[in-house]
Amino acid sequence: MNCLxxxxxxxxxxxxxxxxxxxQNISFTVQEGEFVSIVGPSGCGKSTLLNLIxxxxxxxTGEILLNGxxxxxxxAHIGYMLQKDHLFEWRTVYSNVTLGLELKxxxxxxxxxxVQKMLDTYGLSAFSDSRPSQLSGGMRQRAALIRxxxxxxxxxxxxxxxxxxxxxxxxxxxxxVHKILKEQKKTALxxxxxxxxxxxxxxxxIVLSKRxxxxxxxxxIHFDNSLSPLQRRNAQEFxxxxxxxxxxLMDYEx
Amino acid sequence: MKNELNNHQxxxxxxxxxxxLIRVEQIFLLFFLLGMWEFSSRVGWLNAFIFSSPSRIISxxxxxxxxxxxxxxxxxxxxxxxxxxxxxxVIGILAAVILWMFRSLSEVLEPYLVMLNSLPKSALAxxxxxxxxxxxxxxxxxxxxxxxxxxxxTLYASFREVDQDKLKLIRILGGTRLQAMTKxxxxxxxxxxxxxMKVNIGxxxxxxxxxxxxxxxxxxxxxxxxxxxxxxxxWVMMSIVILCIVAMCLYQFxxxxxxxxxxxxx
Numbered sequence: 001m002n003c004l005x006x007x008x009x010x011x012x013x014x015x016x017x018x019x020x021x022x023x024q025n026i027s028f029t030v031q032e033g034e035f036v037s038i039v040g041p042s043g044c045g046k047s048t049l050l051n052l053i054x055x056x057x058x059x060x061t062g063e064i065l066l067n068g069x070x071x072x073x074x075x076a077h078i079g080y081m082l083q084k085d086h087l088f089e090w091r092t093v094y095s096n097v098t099l100g101l102e103l104k105x106x107x108x109x110x111x112x113x114x115v116q117k118m119l120d121t122y123g124l125s126a127f128s129d130s131r132p133s134q135l136s137g138g139m140r141q142r143a144a145l146i147r148x149x150x151x152x153x154x155x156x157x158x159x160x161x162x163x164x165x166x167x168x169x170x171x172x173x174x175x176x177v178h179k180i181l182k183e184q185k186k187t188a189l190x191x192x193x194x195x196x197x198x199x200x201x202x203x204x205x206i207v208l209s210k211r212x213x214x215x216x217x218x219x220x221i222h223f224d225n226s227l228s229p230l231q232r233r234n235a236q237e238f239x240x241x242x243x244x245x246x247x248x249l250m251d252y253e254x
Numbered sequence: 255m256k257n258e259l260n261n262h263q264x265x266x267x268x269x270x271x272x273x274x275l276i277r278v279e280q281i282f283l284l285f286f287l288l289g290m291w292e293f294s295s296r297v298g299w300l301n302a303f304i305f306s307s308p309s310r311i312i313s314x315x316x317x318x319x320x321x322x323x324x325x326x327x328x329x330x331x332x333x334x335x336x337x338x339x340x341x342x343x344v345i346g347i348l349a350a351v352i353l354w355m356f357r358s359l360s361e362v363l364e365p366y367l368v369m370l371n372s373l374p375k376s377a378l379a380x381x382x383x384x385x386x387x388x389x390x391x392x393x394x395x396x397x398x399x400x401x402x403x404x405x406x407x408t409l410y411a412s413f414r415e416v417d418q419d420k421l422k423l424i425r426i427l428g429g430t431r432l433q434a435m436t437k438x439x440x441x442x443x444x445x446x447x448x449x450x451m452k453v454n455i456g457x458x459x460x461x462x463x464x465x466x467x468x469x470x471x472x473x474x475x476x477x478x479x480x481x482x483x484x485x486x487x488x489w490v491m492m493s494i495v496i497l498c499i500v501a502m503c504l505y506q507f508x509x510x511x512x513x514x515x516x517x518x519x520x
Contacts, residue, residue, distance in 0.1 A: 103433050
């Protein structure tokens with residue numbers, strides 16, 4: 001079943017100097033439980049696309065359907081992870097994680113129990129009352145993920161959520177996040193410029209051209225299901241996927 | 255290993271020694287200056303009638319303390335300063351928050367704020383006396399006017415620097431602009447608010463003294479202006495010395511507030 005359906009999206013920026021077409025005729029679908037990545041050169045409108053999906057900006061034309069219903073504004077069914085974790089230093093880890101529930105006034109006993117369970121499962125319960133600065137980079141990212149997941153979104157948008165981490169932590173967090181998302185059977189849409197990261201995590205990769213961004217190609221990725229992102233990097237199919245996408249991107253440079 | 259420990263102990267010892275040395279030097283400097291002042295006036299290098307002297311200041315303070323007038327003057331100035339400081343703090347934060355909530359309002363008001371901020375506030379004092387009379391109201395309004403516009407401009411400028419992605423996070427999680435204010439803007443701006451308070455407490459004291467120069471019957475500012483008019487320089491110099499101490503205490507009070515905040519979030 002289609003979780004997300006994007007139909008003929010066009011979007012342009014307005015400045016005093018000119019109107020710039022950022023996204024051109026974008027259409028694709030994301031199946032339920034699927035992990036899809038969008039890769040492309042910087043400035044191709046990847047992040048803009050996520051903003052459109054989560055309702056922070058409005059497309060000029062086209063429509064976006066979530067589980068068959070048209071999206072018009074920000075929706076509680078969509079979770080969004082930003083480039084940095086943005087944990088608030090003036091809150092404890094626990095009250096950072098419950099921020100979304102607090103904003104929606106949903107912080108009841110039932111939810112509290114659920115939050116506690118998630119903190120337990122993902123190894124953060126000992127740090128409930130700590131300040132974010134006492135967590136490692138990987139733990140911070142996990143806390144940010146829990147903050148998103150307690151809202152029980154149907155679709156998770158990830159905007160280069162690992163780009164602020166050092167390389168080693170990045171590989172660990174990739175594994176972590178991938179595992180958590182698979183366990184929770186979440187549908188996810190990742191935006192990245194890191195091809196290896198996209199290949200190691202995704203079921204499907206969408207390649208965007210440079211501005212005005214349009215879909216260059218869509219590539220299905222098949223690995224043995226039991227492999228973690230880190231193990232995928234060592235699988236024999238990995239280099240060939242890398243080369244295909246690399247060529248797609250390079251073709252466009254010429 | 256033992257050697258290392260000794261090294262570390264040495265380091266700590268030296269550190270504390272240095273700190274104590276500085277304190278001793280500071281106190282020495284104070285007594286040296288006071289001593290020179292006293293000495294110069296005793297041997298006639300300075301005219302004690304015009305320049306006063308530490309001993310005359312102390313005896314003057316003692317006499318005024320005995321009849322109680324000293325505490326009325328100090329109390330009045332401190333009360334006026336704290337009242338105007340509280341008003342500036344509350345109105346400053348409120349106004350900056352309102353400007354932040356309504357972007358277009360801030361665009362309209364910007365040139366007015368800039369103009370009011372750069373206007374020399376002492377020019378307003380005579381107007382205030384005519385409008386409000388020769389009383390404490392005038393002094394407090396004068397003190398508030400000295401600090402308030404700079405405070406609003408500083409706070410609003412720092413509010414605008416709040417990380418846009420943090421505000422975006424609130425929107426993504428379904429929060430309103432009001433919630434963005436209470437959950438991100440204010441808690442994230444507490445360090446800026448406190449450093450702004452440090453500036454304001456000093457400015458309020460300046461404003462109170464200006465106000466007391468022009469419209470009052472008591473307070474340290476009154477004592478300074480009255481003393482100079484009747485050539486009682488002991489009063490004037492004593493008031494200035496007390497003002498130094500008051501200014502330092504008020505600043506330290508805000509400093510303590512900051513320290514307790516830092517302790518709390520750690």
